[in-house]
Amino acid sequence: MDKYIITGVSGFIGSHFLDCLPNSHVLGIYHQNPPPTRPSDARIYTRHDLTTPLNNKLPIANDSPVVIHCAAYPHINKCEVERNLGRESLAWKGNVVATQNVIDYCKKFKKKLVLLSTECVFSGEKESYTETDKKNPNNWYGYTKSVAEDLVVNSGISDFLIVRGVVAYGQDGVGNNIIQGLVNNLVYKGKTKAVIDQKISFTYIDDITKGILALIKNNSSGIFHIAGSQIATPYELALKMCRRLKIALNKVKPVTMVDFFGSDEAKLRLKNAVLNAQKFLETTGRKTVSLDEGIEKIFLRYP
C-alpha cells in the first residue's frame, strides 16, 4: 500500500489529496484546524506547528518514502502587510522556516520532498512562464515562496519536486477556492464583481493532486508547472458560472484589477498569472483540463 506524509492536510490542496488517496496510508500534519476527514487505521493526523523542527515529532518508524509539503502561509494581502517585519513575519515563518524544517526532516530520514509552490514567484509581465524562466516576485508571499524553493534546490536533496500551480479551483473543500467565492456571491448576494484585465490559467484541483501523484509514481524530480490548459479572466470565469447556474449574465459587473483590489493591492497581482504545463504533459502524458471541462467536472459531482 502507498504511504505518504502530507503537511497542510487541513488546507484546500492538502484535503483534496486525502480525497484521491482513499486506499493509502497517510500521516497528515495540520496546525490550527483538524482535517475534514476522520482518522482511521490508514490515516493518522498529528498537530504540529511546522515553524518549529519536526525531527523528533513524527513517529520515527514512519516509513512513508515521500513528504508532500502543502502547508504554507499563502495569502497575498496578509503576507504583504507584514513585509517590513522581514524574517519575523508570519509569511517568512510559514513559508521559509517551515520549509527548512521539512527539508531537515526529509534529509534526516531520507524522504523525497514535494514542495507546492506558486505562479507568484514570477512578476506576471510575460504572457506565460516555463520552469526555466527567471523568478521576480511582485509580492512578499511570492518572495517567501521563492526563497523556500531555493532552499529545496540547494538543500542537497537530489530527489525533490517543486510543483507550481495557479489559482486552484474545485468542488467544496476548505480554504481558498475562487469558484466557491463566486457561487456564494451570485447565489446569496445575487451579484458579483469580476476582474477583466487579468489572465489566469485556472487549475482544476484534481490536476494538481493527481498530477503530483503521477510525478511521484514516475520517479520524476525537479521543477514542474501544473496549470489549466485554458487561459481566462476572472470575468470570463464568472460568466461561465452564470451560464451553468442559469443566472443572468448582467449579475456580473466587469471591473479592472485597480477597481477590484485598489491600486496598491492591484500592483501585487500578476497581470498574467499563467504557467506553461508542457513539461508536465511530456513527462506524465497527462493533459490538464480546460476551465470549461473543470467546471463540468464540478457540476457532474454535485449536479
Ligand SMILES: NC(=O)c1ccc[n+]([C@@H]2O[C@H](COP(=O)([O-])OP(=O)(O)OC[C@H]3O[C@@H](n4cnc5c(N)ncnc54)[C@H](OP(=O)(O)O)[C@@H]3O)[C@@H](O)[C@H]2O)c1
Ligand atoms: N490554492 C491555490 O490556488 C494555490 C495555487 C498555487 C499554489 N498553491 C500552493 O499550494 C499550497 C497549499 O495551498 P492551499 O490553498 O491548500 O492553502 P490553505 O488552504 O491556506 O492551507 C494552508 C495549510 O497550511 C497549514 N499551515 C499553515 N501554517 C502552518 C504551520 N505553522 N504549521 C503547520 N501547518 C501550517 C494550515 O493548517 P491549519 O489550517 O491547520 O492551520 C493549512 O492546512 C501552498 O504552498 C500554496 O503556495 C496554492
